[in-house]
Amino acid sequence: MKNLKITILIVLILCTYQNFAQQTPAPEQKTGISIEGAVAHLGNGEVIENSLIMFENGKLTFVGSANARIARTGTVIDAKGKHVYPGFIATCTSLGLIEVDAVRATNDKAEIGDITPHVRSLIAYNAESRVVESMRPNGVLLGQVSPKGGTISGTSSVMQFDAWNWEDAAVKVDDGIHLNWPESFKQGRWWLGEDRAYKPNKDYPEETAKIENFLKSAKAYSKGKETKNNQAYGATQGLFQGTQKLYVYADGEKEILDAVTALKNIGVKHIVLVGGYDAHKITEFLKQHQVSVLVRAPHNLPKHEDDDYDLPYRLPKILSDAGLLVAIQNIDAMNFQNRNLPFYAGQIAQQGMSPEKALEMITSNPAKILGIDQTYGTLEVGKSATLFISEGDALDMRTNRLTKAFIDGRDISLETHQTQLWKRYMGKYEGK
DSSP states (O other): OHHHHHHHHHHHHHHHHHHHOOOOOOOOOOSOEEEESOEEEOSSSOEESSEEEEEETTEEEEEEETTSOOOOOSEEEEOTTOEEEEOEEEEEEOTTTBSOTTOGGGBOSOOSSSBOTTOBSGGGOOTTOHHHHTTGGGTEEEEEEOOOSSSEEEEEEEEESSOSSHHHHEEEEEEEEEEEOOOSEEEOOGGGTOOOSEEEOTTHHHHHHHHHHHHHHHHHHHHSOOOSOOHHHHHTHHHHHTSSEEEEEEOSHHHHHHHHHHHHHHTOOOEEEEEOTTGGGSHHHHHHTTOEEEEOOTTSOOSSTTSOTTHHHHHHHHHHHTTOOEEEOOTTSOGGGGGGHHHHHHHHGGGTOOHHHHHHTTTHHHHHHHTOTTTSSSOOTTSBOOEEEESSOTTSTTTOOEEEEEETTEEOOOOOHHHHHHHHHHHHHHTO
């Protein structure tokens, strides 16, 4: 009986591994690769119609015209009629921290506690996540993995999406801390029978004072002679030294003004606004304080009844035209919908923004905001060969069909559980 139980346990473990394990990560690049003839979208606004992209040892060695008199190295990929892009970058995402919402054991996106800057998403990241794996066929190859919940949620890290473990996946460790600024007005909880109208938040002064007092104490901690280690205070020191950014989640005009003013007065060096629904009303203020903006998914409905119906669609362009550094993300969407990131950029391109400018909002701009632009975000000599080949326009869901993708020069798999199902059922119906 005991042996039978052990056998059943082993079978269950093997079945679980088969159902949940990601494909084996791609090996290191061993030979040079040349991609010839594609339309290259460099991610910085430039386009090369008939391009030659070459890379060795994971680094780009040539980016230019296919007419250039230069010897092709290693494997040559004929990409005539196709398009090449730098890998897309998701920001403020819980990818790799949650697999199934209803299964608590797979949910590590939030920890107990209200102010937990020392909670690191890095060590909770699941490199074998099937949700993460499903991002790659749409060109989303990197992401800023951040914890959620509470007032100060914790510390994020930037990861690449083809790795054995979190150590291999890490691109930039502990890049920033995430703060949910309180709302000055709150809507009644209809599910509890409360009035749904917005009313002043009586606790707003107390809630904001709590944040300010914590950060003031954290700043003083670095200057004191206290020998006892305080993990929460210690985790914030990069905010005052300029080595980390503070990602502030706020939408209302008052909340944005209060947050930026208070945080700058305390001594926080770099602030990134996440959401920023009313940011278009105070662009000069944001420019004055050098605040970048990660705009929520532009597929959202307007927040207020008297807003223009298309304000969420136009907001990224409005902020960009005002001179702010802007990228787009989808914190409001379900975790798996990060794969729709290129189509959000495609939506922006239909609001008067050029497609290449829209592309920057998921490539070079997030790379600059995350502080990884020296290596990722654009196709330039010396940078990482993190890129993909698409049959058509990658911002259009009808033509975003990847044929090849590389992370740091490694030829990664584009097969996922979902692509397998797609092929299976396409075969069923095409066979009729």
